[in-house]
Amino acid sequence: MRMRFTGLRAALVFALLPVAGVAVADDVLATLDGYAQRQAEVAQQLWQQPELGYLEETSSALLQRELGDAGFRIQSSVAGMPTAFVASYGTRGKGPVIALLAEMDALPGMAQAATPIRSSIAGQDAGQACGHNLFGAASVGAARAIAQWLQNSGTPGEVRLYGTPAEEGGSGKVYMTKAGLFDDVDVVLHWHPSSENSAAQGTTLANISGKFRFHGRAAHAAIAPERGRSALDGVEAFNYMANLMREHVPDGTRIHYVISNGGAAPNVVPDAAEAYYYVRHTDPAVVRDVIERLQKAAEGAAMGTGTTVEFEQTGGVFSLLPNDTLGQVMQVALQQVGGVHYDASEQVFAQTLQQSLEKRPDLGQAAVLQPYRADLAGSASTDVGDVSWNVPTVGVGTATWVPGTPAHSWQAVAASGMSIGAKGALNAAKVMALAGVQLLQSPQTLAKAKAEFNERRGEGFRYVPLLQRNDPPLDYRRSQKD
Secondary structure: OOOOOOHHHHHHHHHHOOOOOHHHHHHHHHHHHHHHHHHHHHHHHHHHOOOOOOOOHHHHHHHHHHHHOOOOEEEEOHHHOOOOEEEEEEOOOOOOEEEEEEEOOOEOOOOOOOOOOOOOOOOOOOEOOOOHHHHHHHHHHHHHHHHHHHHHHOOOOEEEEEEEOOOOOOOHHHHHHHOOOOOOOOEEEEEEEEOOEEOOOEEOOEEEEEEEEEEOEOOEOOOOHHHOEOHHHHHHHHHHHHHHHHHHOOOOOEEEEEEEEOOOOOOEOOOEEEEEEEEEEOOHHHHHHHHHHHHHHHHHHHHHHOOEEEEEEEEEEOOOOOOHHHHHHHHHHHHHHOOOOOOHHHHHHHHHHHOOOOOOOOHHHHHOEOOOOOOEEOOOOOOHHHHHOOOOEEEEEEEOOOOOOOOOOHHHHHHHOOHHHHHHHHHHHHHHHHHHHHHHOOHHHHHHHHHHHHHHHOOOOOOOOOOOOOOOOOOOOHHHOO
């Protein structure tokens, strides 16, 4: 028997929620065990060729092929994004529609070999520092398993896999939401690589990101500096003003930036410079207010330096809207699957890698399931947030990284490219597949989740995206491409 339940909480959840029968669970898990090697190969291919947001051509094509080979209907290049797609399987228009999200983009400047010590890769810049190679591969695995169960059982319903590009700052899911691609979906399932196993539900930070581009006048910095108007001066004056603002924003506000273009040579007064900013807070209204204040500060900096400035919004996402009803379903599935267990070689890898970490929890934590809760306060941002305000949504995290590993680190890249990451991703696929099958069999749970969703949104809610642009910024990472 595959089910592992501990404690009163699990017993209560098990008693109250629909659970896939042992035979059904065994069939679903067996399907994923049979696909495990191929799923790991897909994840490895995405890891070996990391692609930045909106540039995931090879990655998107690979995921689409895996789904097409399983009989899914593919709709490519949706919502104005060449690498976005929707793959569907089942009885269209009959039964519930269960959607899964699949991310795939990498991060710039994070190239790292699959070794437990810092080791860059010659000629490569990007790396899977958030484990989206695992995310995409496992979501495909789960979708295939649900599709196989639908076929075998004859149950009416549809499973969809949404290939969602540019999660890292590009807000790809927002464009898919605005295009109405989730309008007929009953429930959305997602997951994320992590250093622990948890089905806890909670909120995240709303976010607006964008690029402040300053324009000046070039000149020789020694012969004729008086003729120049430094765009970099504009950026630096703006950054100084932004840093002064930190004392006068609501608690919990996050403002961070990089100078993404500071000029090319010290002896040339830069005629172009750019600062790339993020603003975060749990309240979308605070985010809107702070970004507007930053725009005014940028205008002031431009006036003071004799330059001009323009702002291009590249991203904007809502905070997550949690759903406890769905969270408990996910918790049951996580209990059925369990945690991640290391073999001897993985123990050595993990012990060596942990020497570079500030926090070093016991490696046995990879096998532990964290207690369920429905009030987690997250400090990151994700474009899943916009989806969650339009469709009841639930997520889970599994231990794909060595305990203590932070996201967006070289240590996360390393584990995402070897067997520890593959094991955690397989568990994630199993958890989502079991949860999806359970929901397809329980219209009562779907109705309860919908009722909670409507209550949390509030009466009269109208979705107005934080992302105020019509077309995706398809080139926002192009200058950072390998």
